[in-house]
Amino acid sequence: MNVECDLDKVSAYADSQRGEYENNLKKLVDLAGVSMEPDRKSEILKTAAMAVQLLESHGATAKVVETAGYPVVIGEFHSGSENPTVTVYNHLDVQPADGAEWQSPPFEMKIVGDTYLGRGTTDDKGPALAVLYAAAYAHKNGLPINVKFIWELEEEIGSPSFAQFLLDNESALKTNSVVISDTIWVSRERPAIPYGLRGLQGCLFKLKTGAKDVHSGLTGGLARNPIAELCDLIAACFDAKSGEVKIPGFYDDVRAINEAELNNFVASGFDVGSFKKAHELLSTRTEDARDASARIWARPTFEVHGITGGYSGPGVKTIVPHQAEAKISMRLVPDQDPDKIIAALEKFVKAHNKDVEIVKEGTLKPFLGEFTGPYAEAASAAMKTAFKADAAFTREGGSIGAVVSMQETLKVPIVFLGLSLPEHGYHAINENFDWQQARGGIIMFIDYFARLAKIK
Amino acid sequence: MNVECDLDKVSAYADSQRGEYENNLKKLVDLAGVSMEPDRKSEILKTAAMAVQLLESHGATAKVVETAGYPVVIGEFHSGSENPTVTVYNHLDVQPADGAEWQSPPFEMKIVGDTYLGRGTTDDKGPALAVLYAAAYAHKNGLPINVKFIWELEEEIGSPSFAQFLLDNESALKTNSVVISDTIWVSRERPAIPYGLRGLQGCLFKLKTGAKDVHSGLTGGLARNPIAELCDLIAACFDAKSGEVKIPGFYDDVRAINEAELNNFVASGFDVGSFKKAHELLSTRTEDARDASARIWARPTFEVHGITGGYSGPGVKTIVPHQAEAKISMRLVPDQDPDKIIAALEKFVKAHNKDVEIVKEGTLKPFLGEFTGPYAEAASAAMKTAFKADAAFTREGGSIGAVVSMQETLKVPIVFLGLSLPEHGYHAINENFDWQQARGGIIMFIDYFARLAKIK
Numbered sequence: 001m002n003v004e005c006d007l008d009k010v011s012a013y014a015d016s017q018r019g020e021y022e023n024n025l026k027k028l029v030d031l032a033g034v035s036m037e038p039d040r041k042s043e044i045l046k047t048a049a050m051a052v053q054l055l056e057s058h059g060a061t062a063k064v065v066e067t068a069g070y071p072v073v074i075g076e077f078h079s080g081s082e083n084p085t086v087t088v089y090n091h092l093d094v095q096p097a098d099g100a101e102w103q104s105p106p107f108e109m110k111i112v113g114d115t116y117l118g119r120g121t122t123d124d125k126g127p128a129l130a131v132l133y134a135a136a137y138a139h140k141n142g143l144p145i146n147v148k149f150i151w152e153l154e155e156e157i158g159s160p161s162f163a164q165f166l167l168d169n170e171s172a173l174k175t176n177s178v179v180i181s182d183t184i185w186v187s188r189e190r191p192a193i194p195y196g197l198r199g200l201q202g203c204l205f206k207l208k209t210g211a212k213d214v215h216s217g218l219t220g221g222l223a224r225n226p227i228a229e230l231c232d233l234i235a236a237c238f239d240a241k242s243g244e245v246k247i248p249g250f251y252d253d254v255r256a257i258n259e260a261e262l263n264n265f266v267a268s269g270f271d272v273g274s275f276k277k278a279h280e281l282l283s284t285r286t287e288d289a290r291d292a293s294a295r296i297w298a299r300p301t302f303e304v305h306g307i308t309g310g311y312s313g314p315g316v317k318t319i320v321p322h323q324a325e326a327k328i329s330m331r332l333v334p335d336q337d338p339d340k341i342i343a344a345l346e347k348f349v350k351a352h353n354k355d356v357e358i359v360k361e362g363t364l365k366p367f368l369g370e371f372t373g374p375y376a377e378a379a380s381a382a383m384k385t386a387f388k389a390d391a392a393f394t395r396e397g398g399s400i401g402a403v404v405s406m407q408e409t410l411k412v413p414i415v416f417l418g419l420s421l422p423e424h425g426y427h428a429i430n431e432n433f434d435w436q437q438a439r440g441g442i443i444m445f446i447d448y449f450a451r452l453a454k455i456k
Numbered sequence: 457m458n459v460e461c462d463l464d465k466v467s468a469y470a471d472s473q474r475g476e477y478e479n480n481l482k483k484l485v486d487l488a489g490v491s492m493e494p495d496r497k498s499e500i501l502k503t504a505a506m507a508v509q510l511l512e513s514h515g516a517t518a519k520v521v522e523t524a525g526y527p528v529v530i531g532e533f534h535s536g537s538e539n540p541t542v543t544v545y546n547h548l549d550v551q552p553a554d555g556a557e558w559q560s561p562p563f564e565m566k567i568v569g570d571t572y573l574g575r576g577t578t579d580d581k582g583p584a585l586a587v588l589y590a591a592a593y594a595h596k597n598g599l600p601i602n603v604k605f606i607w608e609l610e611e612e613i614g615s616p617s618f619a620q621f622l623l624d625n626e627s628a629l630k631t632n633s634v635v636i637s638d639t640i641w642v643s644r645e646r647p648a649i650p651y652g653l654r655g656l657q658g659c660l661f662k663l664k665t666g667a668k669d670v671h672s673g674l675t676g677g678l679a680r681n682p683i684a685e686l687c688d689l690i691a692a693c694f695d696a697k698s699g700e701v702k703i704p705g706f707y708d709d710v711r712a713i714n715e716a717e718l719n720n721f722v723a724s725g726f727d728v729g730s731f732k733k734a735h736e737l738l739s740t741r742t743e744d745a746r747d748a749s750a751r752i753w754a755r756p757t758f759e760v761h762g763i764t765g766g767y768s769g770p771g772v773k774t775i776v777p778h779q780a781e782a783k784i785s786m787r788l789v790p791d792q793d794p795d796k797i798i799a800a801l802e803k804f805v806k807a808h809n810k811d812v813e814i815v816k817e818g819t820l821k822p823f824l825g826e827f828t829g830p831y832a833e834a835a836s837a838a839m840k841t842a843f844k845a846d847a848a849f850t851r852e853g854g855s856i857g858a859v860v861s862m863q864e865t866l867k868v869p870i871v872f873l874g875l876s877l878p879e880h881g882y883h884a885i886n887e888n889f890d891w892q893q894a895r896g897g898i899i900m901f902i903d904y905f906a907r908l909a910k911i912k
Contacts, residue, residue, distance in 0.1 A: 036771060098769060101668070157771075184674065198673060202772040211736035212557070215883035216759045217654060217854025218640065220787050221699055221751035222731070222740050228696035228760045235691035240684035241809075243677055275678070280667035280778075283811075284678050295677035303672045304684045305775055306766030313554060315492055315613075316658040316783045316817045319761055319883060322736075327772045331676050353697075355739075361772045398673025427671035427775060 003385045004450040007443070010137070014442040017133050021438060022111060024054060028092065028125045029109035029118040035070060035093035035157045044070050044153050047092050051151050054129075058136040060149070065169060067161035070153040074172065077139035077147045085146040086452050087175040087410070088135065089402060090128035090182060091155030094120035095427045102429050114435040122424035124155070126433035127181040127441060130419060134445030145453040148175060152402055155182075158200070158362030159401035166409040177375055177452065178406055181441070183396050183418030184426060187278075188436075190269045191383045194416045195371040196297070196395035197403060199332035201341050202361030205230055205349065210322035213310065219320055226324040227310050233353050234326060237345075238302035243285055243295070245302045245330070249344040255334045255368075257298045261395075265293035268392030278422030297395035301331040329361070331397065334368040364401040375413040378451035382417070386444035398426075417448065459841045460906040463899070466593070470898040473589050477894060478567060480510060484548065484581045485565035485574040491526060491549035491613045500526050500609050503548050507607050510585075514592040516605070521625060523617035526609040530628065533595035533603045541602040542908050543631040543866070544591065545858060546584035546638060547611030550576035551883045558885050570891040578880035580611070582889035583637040583897060586875060590901030601909040604631060608858055611638075614656070614818030615857035622865040633831055633908065634862055637897070639852050639874030640882060643734075644892075646725045647839045650872045651827040652753070652851035653859060655788035657797050658817030661686055661805065666778035669766065675776055682780040683766050685809055690782060692808050693801075694758035699741055699751070701758045701786070705800040711790045711824075713754045717851075721749035724848030734878030753851035757787040785817070787853065790824040820857040831869040834907035838873070842900035854882075873904065 033047040034040040048064050048071050055062035055075035062075035070093070097106035097119040104110045109118035116126060128151060135147040150173070154161055166173060185192045207226040214223055238245045245251070270293040276284060286292050305328070310321030330345075332338060342360055349356050370376060371393040383391040396416070407414055419441040425431040489503040490496040504520050504527050511518035511531035518531035526549070553562035553575040560566045565574035572582060584607060591603040606629070610617055622629060641648045663682040670679055694701045701707070726749040732740060742748050761784070766777030786801075788794060798816060805812050826832060827849040839847040852872070863870055875897040881887040 036769075036773065096769065096773060098767075200673075200774065202774070204772065209738050211738075212881070212885050213883075214735045214737070215854065216757070216761070216785065217656075217787065217852070218878075218882055219731075219735050219737070219752060220757040220759050220853060221755050222728075222742065222748050223735065223737055224739060224741060225696060225760055227763060228690060228694070231687035231690040231760065231763075232696040234684060234687040238684070240681060240688040272678075275675075279670045279675050279679065281670070281675070281679055282665050282667075283680060285680060286678065292678050296675060299677050301672070301676040303676050303774070303776060304681055304687065304766070305672070305773055306768050306777065307683060307687075307763045308768045310760070310762035311554075311783055312762050312764045312768075313492075313552060316660065316785055317492065317552060317761055317883075318656065318658070318759070318785050320759060321762065327767055329672065329772055329774050331673065396673070397676060398671065422674075425668075426674055427669075429668050 002381055003447065005447045010443050010446050013137055014439045018435065021129060021133060025116060025121065025126055025129055026109040029120050030107055032107040033093045033153065034096050035154050036096050044093060048073050048153060051092055054132065055149060058132060059139055065165065067165045069161035072153065072165050073151040075149040077135050079139065079144055079146055083144040083146055084452060084455060085148060085175045086449065087148040087150060087173065087178045088131050089150045089178055089180045089406065090124050090131065091152040092125060092128060093153045093156050094123065095156050116433045117430065119431050121431055121433035122420040123426050123431065124182045126438055127419040130438045130441030131181055131445050133442045134449065137446050138449045143449055143453050145449050147449065155400065155402060158364055159405065162402045163405040166405055170409065173410065175410060175412055177412050178410060178414045179448065180400065180403065180414065180416050181418055182400060183416045184420040184422060185418065186268045186270055186392055186394065187274060188421050189389060191387050191389055191391040192268065192394045193376065193379050193383065193391045194394050194396040195369040196334065197367040198397050198399055199336065199338060199366035200329055200362060200364040200399040201332060201338045202329040203342065204359040204361060205233060205326040205328060206357040206359060207355055208323040213319040213322050216318040216320045223320045225320055227307060227321050229353055230307060230324050230326045233349065233356060234304055236352050243301060245300065247344050247348045250341065253335045253337060253340065254300060257294055262290055262294060264393055265297060266290050268394050275422065296397040298333055300333050300336060303329050305329065332366050334366045336366060338363045338365060364399040365404040367403045367407065369414055373413065374455050375415045378448055379415045379417055382444045382448035382451060385447040386440040417444065458837055459903065461903045463841070466899050466902050469593055470895045474891065477585060477589060481572060481577065481582055481585055482565040485576050486563055488563040489549045489609065490552050491610050492552050500549060504529050504609060507548055510588065511605060514588060515595055521621065523621045525617035528609065528621050529607040531605040533591050535595065535600055535602055539600040539602055540908060540911060541604060541631045542905065543604040543606060543629065543634045544587050545606045545634055545636045545862065546587065547580050547608040548584060549609045549612050550579065551612050572889045573886065575887050577887055577889035578876040579882050579887065580638045582894055583875040586894045586897030587637055587901050589898045590905065593902050594905045599905055599909050601905050603905065611856065611858060614820055615861065618858045619861040622861055626865065629866065631866060631868055633868050634866060634870045635904065636856065636859065636870065636872050637874055638856060639872045640876040640878060641874065642724045642726055642848055642850065643730055644877050645845060647843050647845055647847040648724065648850045649832065649835050649839065649847045650850050650852040651825040652790065653823040654853050654855055655792065655794060655822035656785055656818060656820040656855040657788060657794045658785040659798065660815040660817060661689060661782040661784060662813040662815060663811055664779040669775040669778050672774040672776045679776045681776055683763060683777050686763060686780050686782045689805065689809050689812060690760055699757060701756065703800050703804045706797065709791045709793060709796065710756060713750055718746055718750060720849055721753060722746050724850050731878065752853040754789055756789050756792060759785050761785065788822050790822045792822060794819045794821060820855040821860040823859045823863065825870055829869065830911050831871045834904055834911065835871045835873055838900045838904035838907060841903040842896040873900065
């Protein structure tokens with residue numbers, strides 16, 4: 001095995017940092033920086049301040065850069081302008097945690113053995129911190145590489161200010177490559193290096209048919225029912241059983257998946273049974289691994305996240321609702337264009353039910369990178385160094401809006417070196433991370449930085 | 457005009473009682489006796505105790521009768537066993553008030569001029585209290601009639617204990633007729649005496665496809681979406697735009713509405729414009745008065761009251777929900793049988809989506825009475841005495857489960873003498889009642905009791 005670092009020394013370093021890593025992760029997780037909830041602004045700003053303090057205390061320069069939205073924290077371990085530069089991207093904002101079903105409070109990190117339980121542990125604070133410890137080691141040990149950091153605080157709301165931030169700070173952000181640690185493995189035994197991401201187009205369907213909920217005995221049959229009309233519209237938009245989208249033109253620009261990619265997906269060890277277990281699904285739309293992996297990594301979707309309006313308490317309250325809102329998003333794949341997709345949806349919705357208002361929510365373009373070349377090779381080798389396993393080249397079903405922006409502005413190779421596992425509960429209740437992945441991550445990134453130092 | 461009471465004296469009596477009526481109504485409304493919410497039990501029991509106290513303080517006998525559910529309060533103004541007996545039915549439990557949109561707290565009655573604002577003011581505490589004041593007057597003035605009271609506390613949950621209560625107390629409840637004050641006029645200018653009620657069959661559609669909400673990027677396309685599958689099922693059950701139910705057999709037993717009834721409906725002055733205004737509807741499924749009145753009074757419906765599950769906060773949270781529940785009810789008309797209807801629905805649902813669980817909720821049979829004969833004539837005349845207007849014989853779109861039970865057990869004529877107006881917001885936010893209707897109600901019932909005293 002080709003190892004680029006002193007593995008014993010690096011492993012000992014990782015082990016020596018465990019207590020401090022855990023303390024710092026807890027400090028970060030205990031700040032409920034939910035970018036989707038406007039009243040969490042102070043926790044976002046506290047997270048930015050703590051990020052600066054973390055970078056500086058490890059010997060990096062750091063500062064908070066203001067944007068039209070929440071700030072971005074940038075930092076650097078500088079070794080010399082003659083050396084190559086890698087930019088690490090992570091985000092420190094988190095998903096909401098509104099479930100009452102959490103085993104422990106989501107914003108009070110709990111350590112149970114090797115497991116870290118809390119919102120943001122795996123997405124993306126735990127991985128962000130692992131990269132920081134690797135970069136600090138590289139710096140102290142004189143590796144000839146500059147490591148820059150971009151820690152975003154609006155990733156979970158689709159990075160609305162990030163493209164402008166990149167344009168405004170282009171000279172400070174000059175780099176030879178970008179590495180992102182915000183993706184998920186196939187399984188604990190099978191690391192993954194994804195090279196593609198789905199995009200996203202969110203929207204709300206809103207329908208108002210009266211000023212207040214009314215009595216279904218008095219008005220039922222004559223009053224319109226906005227929840228039922230949205231159900232009818234949703235059923236017209238897509239087939240809930242097969243997942244097939246029925247909006248004309250929706251599939252027009254979908255790039256065909258080639259056989260080699262499909263073979264890679266299956267060869268990655270993707271398995272429907274394990275997937276169901278990891279996500280605690282009772283059943284899925286297919287049991288076939290080839291179809292299933294293509295569905296989550298390379299095919300677009302139509303999803304209903306919730307329908308509000310009417311009565312939501314126990315039992316049945318016989319009102320006719322006066323308004324309803326469906327929370328919708330479509331995952332998009334190369335080469336679907338979000339603008340064309342939302343236009344096709346708007347046309348379809350207006351034709352089907354002219355009273356439904358569409359409110360456009362977050363837009364993220366899909367991304368497709370390379371899975372060959374020196375950076376992909378370095379990534380694959382570093383994965384093997386740290387985790388003793390061959391990484392699979394897959395795609396990711398999720399969206400990271402910042403990636404497309406960085407591709408368009410920085411114009412350098414972008415590599416995904418994630419540390420999260422399917423059982424870590426990304427965006428779900430009881431989100432967690434663990435020391436095995438943090439430790440391996442520290443080692444992997446040290447090895448990766450050592451390899452990048454040699455790419456001229 | 458044929459007036460059966462001393463109108464000046466009776467009117468003066470009503471006016472003299474206004475302050476006390478309002479004080480007592482406020483005491484009742486301020487008790488949040490929501491039968492649908494189990495944690496409101498103490499308020500239900502306090503309502504029962506206050507009802508006994510109200511009856512006794514006006515000179516009636518009264519007691520709380522226990523049932524398997526909430527108690528029933530019964531009482532009597534007894535004038536002599538040689539005299540005819542009329543039984544007054546009202547209910548003192550109320551609908552939930554979970555809206556944040558109320559102008560004033562729903563369980564703190566507020567008096568604004570002649571208007572009484574609060575949950576239960578019109579449904580059914582205000583009318584119940586008006587009848588009490590009429591009966592107290594009749595008793596004090598020696599009218600040769602016995603007036604019995606049945607005040608239920610489970611009406612809003614479909615009267616689950618009422619049929620057994622009637623059987624258990626058959627001898628105490630012997631009567632010559634029943635009068636119910638829990639229905640709504642066509643408009644303030646047009647009193648209505650309904651002779652038919654729709655029934656109701658409620659149910660929940662439940663679907664669970666996983667143990668927790670999952671990330672739509674990670675799982676979308678492969679994970680099933682239970683909200684979307686319920687939308688698909690609801691769209692299959694009925695056409696949300698026309699209201700037409702598509703469940704095979706649903707319409708089989710619907711008794712045809714005859715032309716005379718339809719003519720009465722339209723002659724009642726029913727008007728779609730006024731209806732929309734009263735219920736604050738932006739649009740309706742039809743603008744035609746004949747079609748519209750038949751839709752609300754004499755045709756069955758399929759209604760969705762709410763869909764829970766998934767994300768309900770601001771914006772879009774890109775989860776795939778793991779469970780969903782749709783709150784459904786069907787209004788039924790003569791001669792639809794709720795048992796046959798739920799069986800047809802269950803068969804249809806299982807064939808369409810075998811994983812959907814149906815939980816049966818409240819059942820109420822439809823009711824069809826007479827609109828001719830001495831009781832209907834007395835009711836019509838008393839309406840005219842009090843309100844100077846001819847009552848229209850209509851049907852009601854709502855359901856009063858107790859009515860069918862009383863028809864089956866007491867086997868006497870049942871008359872509806874309601875006092876509520878469309879603008880009173882039955883089951884809606886900002887429910888209200890007013891002194892004009894309370895005052896007229898006191899006069900109307902005194903005149904009605906005087907007429908019943910003469911029916912041998």
